[in-house]
Amino acid sequence: MYNRGKMINRSNSSASKSKRKSKPTKSARVAKDSRAIYLPAVTRSQSRYGTFADSKQAPIHRWFQYPAGFSFRAVEHVLEENDIVPGKVVYDPFAGTATTLVVCKSRGIESFGIEAHPFVFEVATVKTFWDYDYSELDALAAHLMLEIQIKIKEAESINLAPVPELVRKCFSDANLRRLLFIRSHIAKLNEPYRSFFFVALTCALRQASGAATGWPYIAPKKRIQEKDGVQVFSKQVYQMIADLKTVPEQYRQTPGHLVLGDARQTKFESAAFDLSFTSPPYLNNYDYADRTRLETYFNGFASTWADITEKIRSRLIISATTQINRGDYELADIISARLKGVAPEIALDLQTKVDKLSRLRLEHGGKKSYDIMVGQYFNDMTLALADSYRVLKSRAQSIWILGDSAPYGVHIPTEEILGRIGLGVGFRNYTIQQLRTRGDKWKGNTQRHHVALKESVLTLTK
Numbered sequence: 244m245y246n247r248g249k250m251i252n253r254s255n256s257s258a259s260k261s262k263r264k265s266k267p268t269k270s271a272r273v274a275k276d277s278r279a280i281y282l283p284a285v286t287r288s289q290s291r292y293g294t295f296a297d298s299k300q301a302p303i304h305r306w307f308q309y310p311a312g313f314s315f316r317a318v319e320h321v322l323e324e325n326d327i328v329p330g331k332v333v334y335d336p337f338a339g340t341a342t343t344l345v346v347c348k349s350r351g352i353e354s355f356g357i358e359a360h361p362f363v364f365e366v367a368t369v370k371t372f373w374d375y376d377y378s379e380l381d382a383l384a385a386h387l388m389l390e391i392q393i394k395i396k397e398a399e400s401i402n403l404a405p406v407p408e409l410v411r412k413c414f415s416d417a418n419l420r421r422l423l424f425i426r427s428h429i430a431k432l433n434e435p436y437r438s439f440f441f442v443a444l445t446c447a448l449r450q451a452s453g454a455a456t457g458w459p460y461i462a463p464k465k466r467i468q469e470k471d472g473v474q475v476f477s478k479q480v481y482q483m484i485a486d487l488k489t490v491p492e493q494y495r496q497t498p499g500h501l502v503l504g505d506a507r508q509t510k511f512e513s514a515a516f517d518l519s520f521t522s523p524p525y526l527n528n529y530d531y532a533d534r535t536r537l538e539t540y541f542n543g544f545a546s547t548w549a550d551i552t553e554k555i556r557s558r559l560i561i562s563a564t565t566q567i568n569r570g571d572y573e574l575a576d577i578i579s580a581r582l583k584g585v586a587p588e589i590a591l592d593l594q595t596k597v598d599k600l601s602r603l604r605l606e607h608g609g610k611k612s613y614d615i616m617v618g619q620y621f622n623d624m625t626l627a628l629a630d631s632y633r634v635l636k637s638r639a640q641s642i643w644i645l646g647d648s649a650p651y652g653v654h655i656p657t658e659e660i661l662g663r664i665g666l667g668v669g670f671r672n673y674t675i676q677q678l679r680t681r682g683d684k685w686k687g688n689t690q691r692h693h694v695a696l697k698e699s700v701l702t703l704t705k
């Protein structure tokens with residue numbers, strides 16, 4: 244099985260049952276901890292599983308181009324490898340824009356997801372609701388477009404003074420007024436249609452913008468060809484409706500339950516799920532609250548840095564230095580009692596890395612709090628792993644796509660550390676399989692470390 248480049252083992256499938264006791268082939272490596280196995284390379288198409296490349300063109304997945312998202316093909320692959328069919332239940336503790344849930348729904352498989360970022364949660368909620376009255380949706384779309392067309396002159400009187408600067412810099416005043424005009428019309432609709440059109444508008448923002456809004460940074464000074472907001476919105480709406488109509492009718496009501504909450508502490512029943520498939524925030528200083536500022540500011544959810552800190556940043560797993568206020572932490576003893584309890588060796592090793600990062604920090608101009616970021620990330624992930632263990636059925640797998648990192652050049656093998664913590668919270672074994680190398684595009688940057696990074700699949704078995 245391993246040398247055919249399979250992404251994960253098949254311990255739930257009938258094929259694997261007969262092989263469960265067989266030893267790994269020569270090319271699979273057994274780690275120091277005898278319950279960990281390193282699987283050999285994946286195929287070329289599987290190497291993209293941790294990226295959003297496949298999902299960019301796929302119906303429904305493409306509604307919001309979320310660079311933190313993963314490939315819908317990875318979900319399909321994992322469901323097939325584990326014989327997950329209708330009747331089984333799947334869980335994604337870091338659901339993001341609901342790639343896992345959308346694939347499950349389209350196969351009639353019930354799924355549950357948690358997402359802590361309110362805007363990302365809203366996109367995910369709309370992507371997983373398919374049970375519209377389609378003739379009403381068509382009629383509403385046509386009516387909305389017509390009304391906007393007829394009354395668009397009224398947009399000229401919209402006052403832009405209250406609009407946050409970042410949003411104003413992304414559009415010409417005339418285009419921004421048109422977008423706000425659309426927003427005011429959508430606000431008059433009833434649910435579930437209001438959310439549908441609202442998400443369509445928010446997802447259209449980056450496509451209409453006259454500033455470079457590619458991820459990760461919005462660069463207002465870098466100008467690109469601006470597009471008319473009304474046209475972009477209209478195209479987005481009709482594409483979303485067309486995508487929804489591709490779903491076979493029997494799957495429109497498949498339950499896909501999303502919760503706005505915290506993967507570190509969920510309220511799901513114990514032993515509820517047959518499989519968990521997820522991708523948590525990577526330890527790579529990616530500030531989800533900052534990256535989605537255009538959308539959250541435009542839709543009025545927040546209007547300042549302090550606002551997004553309170554409403555978004557503070558709710559997420561620590562994975563960026565912008566989430567950290569140094570005064571809140573005791574550096575000499577940053578590793579939590581929980582982590583020390585479940586994985587004492589890992590805790591010691593992490594404290595050493597944290598200490599090293601505290602020293603290195605003083606040698607760098609930016610003085611980034613990577614020390615706290617690393618310690619707190621694993622404290623948070625220990626809680627998420629423990630909760631994932633609790634909610635899974637016995638023998639079920641918890642599959643994580645994740646990347647390692649090297650802040651200030653200190654290598655943090657995230658997948659190995661999480662595998663070991665996983666054993667500490669109760670999982671019986673784990674495998675690691677590398678998907679691809681990462682960070683190669685920064686090779687020329689002399690300011691950056693030169694540690695080779697990768698993206699891997701960590702599979703823990705309960």
Ligand SMILES: C[S@@+](CC[C@H](N)C(=O)[O-])C[C@H]1O[C@@H](n2cnc3c(N)ncnc32)[C@H](O)[C@@H]1O
Nearest residue numbers: 312313337339340342359360505506524559560
């Ligand atoms: C790598 S992304 C997952 C993307 C997802 N696989 C997709 O395809 O869209 C990680 C997600 O975890 C969310 N997150 C961060 N902290 C969280 C927490 N404590 N509980 C639940 N979700 C959280 C982030 O907002 C982000 O959307």
